[in-house]
Amino acid sequence: MVENLTSWHFSAEHQSCGIRFFVFLVACGLAPALVCGQQVATDPSSTHIFPAGGRRGTEVKVQVGGECIPPGTRFRIWGEGLTAPSELGDRVTGNYVPSPRRKPSEQPVTHPTEWTSHITIAADASLSPGLWRLSCARGGTGGRPFIIGDLPELIESESNSEPADAQQVELPITINGQIAGECDLDYFSFSAHVGDVVKVDTVAARLGSALDPIVQIFDPAGHRIAAQELRVGADPVLAFRADVTGEYQLLISSVTFRGGPAFVYRVTLSTTPFLRFAYPAGGQTGRTETINFFTLSGDGHFLPQPHTVSFPGTTGPFWTRHGDSSNAVPLLTGNLPETNESTNNNLRESATELRLPQVMNGQLESSTDEDWYRLACRGGTSLSIECLAQPGWSAALPLVTLVDAQGSLVSAANAIQAVDGTTRILWQPPTDGEWWLRVRDLQHGIRGGPDFIYRLTVQEAVPDFLLSSKVDVINVVQGARVEVDIAIQNVGSFSGPIELIAEGIPEGVTVEGTQIAAGQTSAKLAFVATEEARSCDVMLRIRGKAEIAGATIERPVRAMHLGHDPDGIGIESSSVNHVQLTIVHKPVFRLYCNEAYQYAHRGTVYPYLMEVERLNGFDQPIHLEVADRQIKDLDGIDIPATTIASDQSKFMLPLYLPETMHINVQAHSNVYAQGHVAFVDKFGQRQTMLVVSTMRCMIRTLPTVVRLRCLNRELPATTKSRVMCSLVLDRTPNFLGPMQIQLLDPPLGISAEAITIAAGETTADAAIDVEKSMTLASSIPLRFRAVGLMDGDVQVVSEALVTLVLPAGAALDEHQEVLPN
Template structure:
């Protein structure tokens, strides 16, 4: 149970304390809003799909922007939801890896997508925006197979969820020990295909498949790659049940580790690839598909060129291939080479001028030559005389710019056939008050920062931008649209477009004195913080734990607090769990965030969020009291009452009263108990738990109790104990 539920009345404490040690500041978590996932990541035509949308640094009442023919969605994100996930294994906490890295604790919001029966199969897209900014565009897949939504816990074969083929399975590897198991029936001789979508929908998951027989034997299966995702193919040896197990290769997990997998006995459709004979002579222009079928496979082609002839060579990977191209003379001496790893779009390309009339060779290998190969290592080679031309690309499909400020987009130019001229830039869709610079790409320039500037009085809004470039090539005007990199496929309506959000100026700033203080584990510690109210904003503000941290929280929480209008100083209540790893985490450094809503000068209702620029620095001390169970276990069954014996192990630092209550299982599941008060100085209590006739009693059932007391006027002490339950027949 979240610690926030302990506090039914939100109060602002007004006590003082002395900071003991000033500390140096460190990098603050990134402040721009972002999306992390959507679950499920798709839906079936003709259905209404409840979804959970994951975000960070996004306040309530955010806008939901959606693109997709035949799909309807609400214009605002719904209520915050807390799904029940597989718990992660307790382990020593760690700091975020690398400078500027964040630990992610995304918030999930409810929404609902209505998919028409005739909606086009393929992909829709969405993003979230607010007065604080907008997120990148993410895909939502539209299918026509039956859908299955996994439910926890299905981490062992005996709890595997049964599915009927063909089916699309939607799942999350939501905890560090989470494994998803599904059982299906198949007939002898059938070919079963599991097509995994993870990287293709922007998930952090790196899935690992394992297939088992009904008696637990691991079975061999063929694995192919489609871009960065796996496709598993399995020929069924005998009729019966089979268990498919899915995990993450790194054993990491979280709500954002989503996947969408089609499990079917439908035939796999491969794009046919025709390989020319080895060392074939090409007639230019030539376009050739190919494959590196084995780890030692390489392809060799010949072509003729005249002295000073400029030849363009492009090798585009079709799937997981990372091709390298080498130009050689007739004796095999290398003359030029290029690799796909040198390009953002993984396209291997070069232009080469022939030093003399003659025949030359192209040698193609994969970057993983000698270690990996297969039919999925496919490419398309293009060889032709270079013609003057250009294309340019932008690495992000969204940008936020604040009123009175500026933002940048990285623009990369590729020039071909000796074209070196200037390129005039234009942006369609710019709102009033927003301009860009520079207006052109200079001669020979191959990269630049495209700057968007908003004046102070720009109206906050979302809009779609299309960026184009014009140039004179061979005395003829040529126009090219910028290629914009998106997360997977996107609908044509927003392909190669940049989503702009004009952000409202900040209306408040959250801060604190970053100095170490001391608090006991197992308490809620009041940490003094301040709010700087800006531009006359005087409304209420909601405080909560930041969704981005630079250190594992290790169970630390912030009690959500309502800061009344006009208040500028308050106490942030930080829960220090008694289970913190004292040996490695003797201090905590959580960041907090706060949000507010207001109406801007244009009459638009806005939601704003601010992440504190400093940490709450608390060195932890030992617990002052510990709640313990005197029962190794209790025996129970539905329709009975069990009596649990509990004891407080007090230290000299705490002799006060405590309120004892049952917090898990929840009362709505059929488990109820009256609160028990343990008086000052007392140590033992008995709690009677009634189990309803309709209560569900899983084999691993346990009862969790929580004791709450007052250490000081401003410090609450909390301890919990678990009593295992043995279910009787």
């Protein structure tokens, strides 16, 4: 016999005492760390935007994903020719392929929410990616890319998880998709003619997407094609040459078998050239040079395409595309003379002469290739030797070795040892003479090829420094202080002090830690906000200033945004020269509950006592829901939307415990709630804030007290008919009360009147009416829900499924919706 619920759960008075005692401990600083510590992150974050880009000259409807973001969250996008509304629109739910039900895990889980918006792309917008961010009174998020293209665009539609349901596309095209569930596979069908070289450029990891994609191509006979495949960062790019004319299929899936709204991708299908790399990989400022751009051939090798490039007058990387290429590649611009290596310098005896200062562009064209260079040096003059593989996603790992006239090792460095991938040797020749440099790859004897490109720079050591940050957003609460880590890379022989300067600091915020002592490789820059600082977003530019050789040198802090793969490879640059500072509004409320186990039956809506602490006179309604972040799988537990009135301080939070929860898998359930509000601050600004409960609702589940079921799993039906469905309640002695039964979310054209099974009764018949003008699919799933009330205001919920089926021979396509004629 199942024990009655009321003999297990704490009374409201006991729950209230627990909350008051906890708040007392917090106020006294005596609460245990284990209980006080918030076990889920509470700052807002962005997860994705879908689609992740659009075509020039269009307006793109997007769904913006994030966690812990309230309605009315601010939306900002930066980029030439890009505009968008300043706030997110309505919350939406996509049409996603459901994942199979699995046993709940003990691992943390997140549930991003999605919100509508739209982005207008000017016809002359730059093809460089834009950057978007979210912010609210609780803080801002890091930037993510929004890609601008000039090809037709398609947004995938579900379900296309079977080859027969492949979505038809016409080349060239950019496809926007999501692997939105564990069972989701995305098939696309396209025509190709014999001899066509089709390129498949997939962008996922470089967006910061959660997707690790598998990309496959199938020929008209359904056989998988062994395509030329390589990686740009962590993203696969394929090319194949069509052997026959016909319909080919593209399949996108997840290597981890995981999926969700944040598993976003963009795939460009075209027959235009895909640029893999360029050689030489750079040039001198202001000069015009012929550069070979290497494209995919579809049969395993690269095809050079020479194009004339005019290098800009400023140093650094720039992205370029040439001819009718579908993508851009980076080139580097420097202010030193440039030369390309000779092809016969594989031995020390045939070393290429280096004239200082100089940039040497080289290729390790085979696994056994190595390049030798001869240096004539003056004693006592410090030299800087740098070697950088290009482009950033290159598989090359240069190893530079310096030897003397006798062949003895003087110095060596490799790309693995370098923080930023640039091999560096700082060396001072003891006397005038000749020395030799050898460049080979760390994978010598195993890997090499025309794409193993490097730029070797040798010059007198020039003291310099570089500054960087791993984040591009800073959140500081009113009346609080936050620190940001700044990495310092001392170049050449520089080891002097640096002064940090932040431009754009708003009123009420001061900066500390701006003086970096000589020789430091890291520093903490602190931002301090007064209690009276206005909650807002501002863009800052942080730079460092130092005195070098009698001149003042300034360098910007480059901040990493979120659009990159684990190795830092993005669509173009994965860093920006600005950061967003958000002054976070002080909390206006806190949510508490008694963090002690309570007992509730599966298949009930259990009232869990909570308390809200309103701060600084805040008296607005608070809207509650289940939190986006949880410390473990909830196994279907949910919190129906609940509003706390402005005069409430204690309330019963409804916890829906599905009857389908697994038995004996989790010892208990821990549920975080979150609440969001909108208010006007003292500056007259509309603010929105979301707060996660300080403590967890802790539940141990008991067996169900009642089960609703249909006697027949399937019921034959025709149009203009009434079908009777026999329903049964399997009761336990713990619940004998009445239950109201209704058809839940019926398809258009199908209805059923609500019925009641009286107290103590166990059966009833529900009449399902099918309209005269209905066109039925072959099978239509229906769901009945029974609701009753136990003692103690605990609501009992049970559901049962039944399927309406057409008579044999009358069924239509199973994917057709139920619609009126």
